[in-house]
């Protein structure tokens with residue numbers, strides 16, 4: 009076993025950290041307040057090639073694999089979860105098109121998404137369900153050499169950016185779910201106001217209204233009736249991204265606790281040096297961060313080297329659950345280190361609470377992911 013990062017992985021990690029420190033950190037409090045992502049951050053990410061780290065080089069991607077992707081997301085999300093959310097969902101869309109797209113679809117959609125001049129979305133969730141594909145109500149019907157899509161998609165990330173959106177919809181005739189690519193802001197596409205979610209600000213969520221959206225038949229993604237395969241792949245890559253994102257929250261909470269404990273004094277002495285329970289809190293955080301980090305990095309390695317796809321599905325589900333729940337644990341301990349300052353929104357640790365608390369709900373709730381993993385453990 010080799011736990012060392014390669015030179016390339018170290019460089020990606022360092023580049024992401026430096027960008028986060030220089031460009032994202034100074035803007036993070038404002039992003040949290042306004043829920044808006046400055047275009048300078050999007051442009052900077054594009055220049056660094058962050059949007060396409062794991063995607064193939066032939067389409068302009070970094071070809072650097074999913075471990076590098078997690079390393080970068082950790083550092084960027086340490087500064088701002090919203091940045092991690094935008095990148096993660098974009099990579100979901102790119103990875104699904106890369107897995108199922110025709111050569112023409114890849115040629116058309118991958119290069120701009122990898123460059124970040126277009127930002128992809130993936131739309132499964134609806135007002136009725138975010139967990140059960142059988143309850144999908146968005147419909148699609150054939151109309152000559154076109155499809156017509158109608159329905160409402162809920163909580164959709166990146167829906168306000170131009171670019172492609174992958175829609176999972178039910179075929180009216182067969183009742184089967186299929187995947188389609190639409191261009192956001194096409195005729196029939198409209199958005200709600202952004203949801204007022206409690207964390208991951210800057211990564212706005214919208215409801216998407218699809219009213220007789222007409223797309224050419226060539227925009228079917230993968231085979232007709234195979235929409236749930238697209239969903240499965242999306243969920244795996246989504247969990248890899250969210251693992252990197254919430255590992256970044258673990259790191260942020262760890263750094264906040266350490267720096268606060270070193271700088272806050274009690275009768276002239278730093279609380280880190282003076283109080284043993286502060287020291288055990290820091291040790292607890294260090295232990296939890298290390299466990300989450302190695303679990304997360306292993307998922308990146310597994311995604312780059314997997315042989316059995318079902319094992320990757322299981323590992324992605326459990327790692328995401330573990331890292332997201334650990335982020336809550338670490339943030340809670342770190343808030344305790346801050347005392348009452350920990351619940352003041354002027355302090356980063358308080359803002360982080362809003363980020364971490366949503367972790368177990370996104371991309372499949374934690375209980376459902378455990379049920380999914382248990383099914384694979386018992387049946388494979």
Ligand SMILES: Cc1cc2nc3c(=O)[nH]c(=O)nc-3n(C[C@H](O)[C@H](O)[C@H](O)COP(=O)(O)OP(=O)(O)OC[C@H]3O[C@@H](n4cnc5c(N)ncnc54)[C@H](O)[C@@H]3O)c2cc1C
Pocket residue numbers: 097129130131132133136137138139140162163164165166205208213366369370371372373374375376
């Ligand atoms: C920040 C953020 C970003 C998101 N981005 C996107 C996006 O880009 N695209 C997208 O499609 N969605 C997105 N979502 C939606 C998200 O993925 C879903 O909300 C999530 O999967 C849970 O679905 P739900 O809220 O409808 O819960 P439900 O499915 O309604 O579940 C409600 C409760 O019932 C439980 N439950 C449901 N079914 C079962 C079952 N069969 N057995 C046992 N328990 C069950 C769940 O565990 C949960 O506790 C996003 C959500 C957030 C918060």
